[in-house]
Amino acid sequence: MAQGAEASRTVILTVDDDPGVSRAVARDLRRRYGEAYRIVRAESSQSALEALRELKLRGDLVAVILADYRMPQMNGIEFLEQALDVYPAARRVLLTAYADTNAAIDAINVVDLDHYLLKPWDPPEEKLYPVLDDLLEAWRSSDHRPVPITKVVGHRWSARSSGVREFLARNQVPYRWYSCDEPEGRRLLAAAGQDEQRLPLVVTADGTALVEPEDPELADRVGLATTPTADFYDLVVIGGGPAGLGAAVYGASEGLRTVLVERTATGGQAGQSSRIENYLGFPDGVSGSQLTERARRQAAKFGAEILTAREVTGLEVSGAARTVRFSDGSAVAAHCVILATGVTYRQLAAPGVEDLTGCGVFYGSALTEAAACQGHDVYIVGGANSAGQAAMHLAKGAKSVTLLVRGVSLSDSMSHYLIQQITDAPNISVRTGTVVEAAHGSDHLEQLTLRDVESGHTELVDAQWMFVFIGAAPLTDWLGGTVLRDDRGFIVAGPDLTADGKPPADWELDRPPYHLETNVPGVFVAGDARAESAKRVASAVGEGAMAVMLVHRYLEQS
Structure with a gap:
């Protein structure tokens, strides 16, 4: 626990718009940490931000911030992103349900999330306190300074920029993404003495600038083990x-x-x-x-x-x-x-696909791209479980998801539970007996030519996103x-x-x-x-x- 005068001024803040959950979180926190830390409770993201700004003005320290994911006006990730500007050294925890675990994982790359807790967390002695004990210890050890983070500057429709983001995300390396078109992205490029001709630029937590790094160099510079310790x-x-x-x-x-x-x-x-x-x-x-x-x-x-x-x-x-x-x-x-x-995943042998891979065409789920599909029409090629799982995930935010299946039915290759979920999803459609004839676009995917296997009839459709799962x-x-x-x-x-x-x-x-x-x-x-x-x-x-x-x-x- 915190010691001395610092302890009385150190805060653990929790925000949840559900009053019952908010009181329960605060109750459990006070039971364990009330003697050493000040527990501040808020029932909206806006009131929590106001509380943080007041604490900042008074010179109080904030060690941990716990935020519920589903809140009106501003969800937990958006709130933690703003809280990061006020108390960058505070440890950040997202409270979420099983249905929102993907959002929690994505938050690692947005707000440098330290942990997410699934509700309910009973008993707290097993599911809540051990997590907070570790975070408080880490906060004290950091001397309350901002936690450095890797930064990636790239182009939205750059295959290698997408590859770097996917590599970092899959290896659980927190990073911040900056488009080369936004002011902060341009400032980072200028500081590194680079321009938009050589992207992506990766600035590691220690300030090292890497230009168009390959995976081995990137892994080594962000702290992943790449060399065996023995022969x-x-x-x-x-x-x-x-x-x-x-x-x-x-x-x-x-x-x-x-x-x-x-x-x-x-x-x-x-x-x-x-x-x-x-x-x-x-x-x-x-x-x-x-x-x-x-x-x-x-x-x-x-x-x-x-x-x-x-x-x-x-x-x-x-x-x-x-x-x-x-x-x-x-x-x-x-x-x-x-x-x-x-x-x-096997490569899709259709004209235009290879040139647009990483620029609207992706193999596998490419979860780092899911957020960008919000409100768009998405096409998924394949009829096995991996394609079905991706369809259900992307359908949460996409305008529509279309499964393109060469066979006559999903039942030959997909689990029954997934077929039922896809059938019940209002924005997922399945086109059987259909293949991709060609992909079209200049710097990113813009259209697809689809062909009916039986009749040979072709159709041109608008598309910015295609995820391919066509066998292994x-x-x-x-x-x-x-x-x-x-x-x-x-x-x-x-x-x-x-x-x-x-x-x-x-x-x-x-x-x-x-x-x-x-x-x-x-x-x-x-x-x-x-x-x-x-x-x-x-x-x-x-x-x-x-x-x-x-x-x-x-x-x-x-």
């Missing part, structure tokens, strides 16, 4: 999706010295999902980023190293060691390797010549290697391959990259855990 490990996990994170959690928690290598951001395709509603233990659903960020923290807690923006280019067998080579020429070795490389391709090309793959590139393992009752021709051990073991002993596969895998989050996590069990068995017999 040799018990286990190298390649890929940071659900399977890789599951393997890292179980590997590290069971005593294996574990390093996870991810080329972009932990979470994989699941991390880009706006809402996963059929994952065990989350009856109200959970966003992919929220789920995978919890898994990342869990793996780190057990001691797993997590390397970001490292591209793996090769796998070599060196006696008992398995050597993983990176694109920069460096390498790391281990007793065992788990391949959890996952899949990537495994990220396994770099394994050619080392690990056996099927004709589609998926990794063959376990029983599939011994379909004729015999192990592979190059198999050197007396035993047959373990269930998830590839044709290279000690190299395992888990998740979507495995041939005939279930392509579900739950099964990927399970395979990651199972692979670690088999790693232990391999090590015991080696």
Whole structure:
């Protein structure tokens, strides 16, 4: 708790337009912190801002601000953005319901949100006080100075600007976005000695200016781990999706010295999902980023190293060691390797699409772009669960969402619960038997040519936003010549290697391959990259855990 004279003048402020909730928050705060902090309660965002300005004039300190998300006139994010100008060092907490968790996650990039709490928070001893204890400790440790933040200056319709924002958001790095057309954006460009010809400009929290940075440089400069701390490990996990994170959690928690290598951001395709509603233990659903960020923290807690923006280019067998080579020429070795490389969305082969990718055309959910779709007509290409989840998310703010499906029905590829939700959504329409023939636009997407598969009839429609989910391709090309793959590139393992009752021709051990073991002993596969895998989050996590069990068995017999 705060000490001395400072304690009596330090404030925890809470604002909620529901009087009952407002009183409940204040009651719980006073019960725990009332002796050391002054609890200030407001029932509107405007009165809360007035209170903050009065506190500022009196020289009082504000340690934590708790704001409800759903408030009239000004929502919680907008309020916290204004409160940031008055007390930039105060820790910021958003109170939200499950339905608004995506807004809370987006707030990380708008107001440098420190935490969000789901209502109800009972019991406070478990769900409220531990969070505030940590935030108050962090506030005291910061000496109450403003928290530096990364700034990104770019063009609205720049593919690389969009890529940088997505990279930072998916890696949970808070940043502020400035258009090169707005005054503050121009001031930052001038300060860095740059113009609009070379964008994006990234100014890190320590003031370093990065011009058109690639992901590895950006990761290194914003504090993400990119270099392994050792040359040799018990286990190298390649890929940071659900399977890789599951393997890292179980590997590290069971005593294996574990390093996870991810080329972009932990979470994989699941991390880009706006809402996963059929994952065990989350009856109200959970966003992919929220789920995978919890898994990342869990793996780190057990001691797993997590390397970001490292591209793996090769796998070599060196006696008992398995050597993983990176694109920069460096390498790391281990007793065992788990391949959890996952899949990537297939590219849409239609004229104009490639040139407009990142400029209105996006693969996957691209959640950083969702806010810009407010009030616009959005097209989604694909008929599987990921497309349905994106449609439901974007429909919250878009004028209309149109699902373009090549097949004759959604029921062949989408879960029943999602089909029901889409059917009930008033601003979502489904066009089956329809494909994108071409995309048109100068510096950004402006129109689409759609073709009816059966009749061949084409139609030109206005469109600024298109999100593509048209199947997945495994990220396994770099394994050619080392690990056996099927004709589609998926990794063959376990029983599939011994379909004729015999192990592979190059198999050197007396035993047959373990269930998830590839044709290279000690190299395992888990998740979507495995041939005939279930392509579900739950099964990927399970395979990651199972692979670690088999790693232990391999090590015991080696």
